[in-house]
Amino acid sequence: MKLLKLSFIALGILAMASCSKYPTASSRLLEDLAVLTQYDVNTNFGLYKTYSIVDSIYYITGKDSSMVLTPDAKAVLNQIIGNMNARGFKKVAKSAKPDLGINVAAIKTTTVTVYYPGWYWGYPGYYPAGWWGYGSSYYYPYYPTYYSSYSAGTLVIEMVNFKEVTDNGQVPVVWDVFIRGLLTGTHTTSDVTGSIDQAFTQTPAIKTNLP
Amino acid sequence: MKKIFLFLMVGLLLAGTVNAQDEGTKSTFGYKPSSYYSFGWNTLWSIGDFNKWIGNGSPAGFNLGGRYFISGSNFAAGFNIQWQRVWQDYPAQTFYGDNGLALTAMNYRFTWMVPFQAAIDYYFMPSKMISPYISLGIGGDYMEHHLLIQEYDIYKTYWDFSLTPEIGAIIKFGAFSNWGANVAFNYKWTTNKIDFSNGTSFKNLQMLQLRVGLCYFLR
Numbered sequence: 001m002k003l004l005k006l007s008f009i010a011l012g013i014l015a016m017a018s019c020s021k022y023p024t025a026s027s028r029l030l031e032d033l034a035v036l037t038q039y040d041v042n043t044n045f046g047l048y049k050t051y052s053i054v055d056s057i058y059y060i061t062g063k064d065s066s067m068v069l070t071p072d073a074k075a076v077l078n079q080i081i082g083n084m085n086a087r088g089f090k091k092v093a094k095s096a097k098p099d100l101g102i103n104v105a106a107i108k109t110t111t112v113t114v115y116y117p118g119w120y121w122g123y124p125g126y127y128p129a130g131w132w133g134y135g136s137s138y139y140y141p142y143y144p145t146y147y148s149s150y151s152a153g154t155l156v157i158e159m160v161n162f163k164e165v166t167d168n169g170q171v172p173v174v175w176d177v178f179i180r181g182l183l184t185g186t187h188t189t190s191d192v193t194g195s196i197d198q199a200f201t202q203t204p205a206i207k208t209n210l211p
Numbered sequence: 212m213k214k215i216f217l218f219l220m221v222g223l224l225l226a227g228t229v230n231a232q233d234e235g236t237k238s239t240f241g242y243k244p245s246s247y248y249s250f251g252w253n254t255l256w257s258i259g260d261f262n263k264w265i266g267n268g269s270p271a272g273f274n275l276g277g278r279y280f281i282s283g284s285n286f287a288a289g290f291n292i293q294w295q296r297v298w299q300d301y302p303a304q305t306f307y308g309d310n311g312l313a314l315t316a317m318n319y320r321f322t323w324m325v326p327f328q329a330a331i332d333y334y335f336m337p338s339k340m341i342s343p344y345i346s347l348g349i350g351g352d353y354m355e356h357h358l359l360i361q362e363y364d365i366y367k368t369y370w371d372f373s374l375t376p377e378i379g380a381i382i383k384f385g386a387f388s389n390w391g392a393n394v395a396f397n398y399k400w401t402t403n404k405i406d407f408s409n410g411t412s413f414k415n416l417q418m419l420q421l422r423v424g425l426c427y428f429l430r
Contacts, residue, residue: 034315035315038310041311
């Protein structure tokens, strides 16, 4: 009888243990790097040839921000340049009136729990549209996908289109890249540069048709 | 010790004889229950297309059943209600969404199911302590298929029609005990499906299941 009771208790425990609909989420869900990209499907990237990129990475930690050009930051910028060149685009100086511009920011952590793409535009020092010599602000020509938390460490790459500045001076962001998970798990510089390659791989539309 | 064992055996035999005589009886030793209820621990292995979605087996499940013997036959009819979850994590894959959206990340998948089935069983020796049986379950399942990518939880829910042929046995703990065990193995075919926008699309989910549990018999 005792064995019977024990069997019942054991079965009950097993049943209760399996009662939760959601299994314990794998920690790798947040540790592994994730690459989220979104581009404006109405932009024909084949019509553009030249681009310019910022010369350092805008680094946001909490309420502070700064410009950094560490070896890791250089590796990130060079990887973006390499991919753009491989897609047929030509890098030019900001003063040469490029067709496209590329902003890069790294976000360590923020005090906000809800994040919408573009909130970092308000940080002092972030490359404003005026820094490029065009318009007064940015906008998304599509409804952007957002993350609800930014504590994982994120690299943000944004491509802006200077050929479609609106009459009221807004510059469209035609490609958004979020590489997330920099501060979770252990990641090397090559993991991050590999993720930049992946961002281009999953966006084949970014390619020029011009010679 | 031997004396105690002998005493118990003789007592058990006498009790069995008396009980059998009282019931006036189809069996000289044991009884055929009028019905029984079972509660079991269920382990599932996905097969076919379902195995491409989640390749792991899963012991996270339980089953509640009831059977009512049809008078004068070895047939019993009843029901099964089950609860089951299977899950697995996968390395980075790329998922494409609408409006130029793409996401590459490792993903974590799980399917949660709640089947409801009517069943008809045939018991080969319902009066014996061990009675093998064959069974066919017919019913439906509610399934949720979840794809977890970072903080995103993309899921689809479906109801289906399902068939479950089963072999198993009920084992009484004693010739006249009201308690026993149930061991069963079944194959399940469903019309359930999985379809996500990254091209993941599977139909007619199938699975194998092993169930071990306890039964309470009513005379």
